[in-house]
Amino acid sequence: xxxxIIPTPHLPIGKVCHLLCGSIAKELQDSLLQYVDxxxxxxxxxxxxxxxxxxxxxxxxxxxxxxxxxxxxxLFLKEKLISLGFYVIMQDDVRSPYPNDCxxxxxxxxxxxIYNKEIHKYALFQQNDKxxxxxxxxxxxxxxPIAHNAILTDDPGIAGAAEQNNVQVCFVxxxxxxxxxxxxxxxxxxxxxxxxxxxxxxxxxxSHRDHKKIAAFLNxxxxxxxxxxxxxxxxxxxxxxxxxxxx
Numbered sequence: 234x235x236x237x238i239i240p241t242p243h244l245p246i247g248k249v250c251h252l253l254c255g256s257i258a259k260e261l262q263d264s265l266l267q268y269v270d271x272x273x274x275x276x277x278x279x280x281x282x283x284x285x286x287x288x289x290x291x292x293x294x295x296x297x298x299x300x301x302x303x304x305x306x307x308l309f310l311k312e313k314l315i316s317l318g319f320y321v322i323m324q325d326d327v328r329s330p331y332p333n334d335c336x337x338x339x340x341x342x343x344x345x346x347i348y349n350k351e352i353h354k355y356a357l358f359q360q361n362d363k364x365x366x367x368x369x370x371x372x373x374x375x376x377x378p379i380a381h382n383a384i385l386t387d388d389p390g391i392a393g394a395a396e397q398n399n400v401q402v403c404f405v406x407x408x409x410x411x412x413x414x415x416x417x418x419x420x421x422x423x424x425x426x427x428x429x430x431x432x433x434x435x436x437x438x439x440s441h442r443d444h445k446k447i448a449a450f451l452n453x454x455x456x457x458x459x460x461x462x463x464x465x466x467x468x469x470x471x472x473x474x475x476x477x478x479x480x
Contacts, residue, residue, distance in 0.1 A: 236270075236476040238318055241343045242295035243378040246429045247477035251317060254425075255287035255470040261435060264461040265472070268427045273313055273475065278306055280328035284414030288470020290373040290422065291327065294337040294355070295473065302337055302355055317476060324355070335370040344381045345400055347372050347391060365394040373471055374419040379403075379432070380454045385447065387420045403450035405443040410466045411436075418468025425472025433459040436466035 236250040250270045262272055275293065277286040285291050293303045293310065301319045303310055304327040311321050327336055332352045339353040340346065345363040348356030352370050367390045369375055375388040383401040386392050395402040405420055412418030424434045432451060437460045438444045451458055 234318075235479055236317075237479050238299050239295075239474055239477050240298060241381070242297065242341065243426060243474065244342060244381065244429075245426055245474045245477040247480055248428050249426070249474040249477055251474075251476040252425070252427075253289050253293060253473040253475050255289045255292075257287075257435070257469050261461055261469070265433065268431070268433065268459070269474075273310065275310055276307055278304060278327060280306075281334050282329045282414070284412065285329075285334060285470070288422070289473050290338050290471035291334060292337065293473065294339060294341070294373070295475065296341050296355075297343045301475075304337065314475075319475075322355070332370045335372075335374075338370065338374060339372045340376055340378060342378060342381070345398070347376055347384075347394070363398045363400060365391065365398055365400065367391050367394050371419065372421075374422045374468070376421045377424050377432070378426075379451065379456060383450075383454060385420050385424075385450070403447060405441070405447060409441040409443075410468050412468040418466075422468035422471050423466045426474055427459060428477075430455050431457050431459050433461055433472055434466060435469050435472070436460065436462050436464045438466070440465045 239245045252269045253273045275289045295301045302322045305323050305325040339348040339356045347365045369388050377385040385403045387405050387407045392402050392404040408417045410418035427433050438458045
């Protein structure tokens with residue numbers, strides 16, 4: 234195999250080979266396939282409300298190393314992940330209403346965890362340098378990991394916890410990201426990394442009122458924003474990189 238599992242979730246250091254996403258529009262799939270080798274599409278979550286059923290960050294959560302947690306509904310995904318070399322942990326309680334629909338919606342990298350301790354019982358499966366506790370249940374929706382010590386977020390509680398733990402944060406306004414069935418979507422749900430130095434947006438970053446602030450923050454980490462479509466940013470349930478080219 235010419236690829237390897239990304240050891241630090243959401244933060245590839247090479248070109249992404251396999252990318253996990255929900256059931257997204259064909260034009261968005263076509264755009265992504267210009268950058269990655271393969272898209273792995275999650276199955277719909279039948280027990281979750283319709284607007285979130287196809288969101289990958291509801292159905293799966295990668296952990297540091299080769300572990301990943303997925304909903305029990307994701308039987309095809311389980312077999313695909315095993316074929317890629319993942320150790321798969323099944324979660325059987327993903328369902329609406331909140332907070333049971335966001336049991337897997339947290340972030341756990343080798344450098345920091347962001348989680349709600351009342352909801353995310355798997356978040357500390359592996360200890361990290363920094364544990365950022367928050368009242369927000371939709372953590373991954375609200376956060377885009379940028380680097381080992383940097384995040385984008387539109388949640389004030391997460392932003393505050395990050396600052397207290399010396400994690401660099403770019404805090405942006407809500408309201409400019411589309412999400413069907415809701416007044417607005419979230420920054421973490423509209424993007425994902427394609428390589429160490431590329432962050433893909435589902436839409437055009439300039440449709441966000443804080444696009445200049447975001448672009449300047451990304452530039453500090455030598456990260457280029459990739460506009461996958463010339464349209465308003467859309468929350469599709471995150472783009473989750475799984476594997477990268479071997480170095």
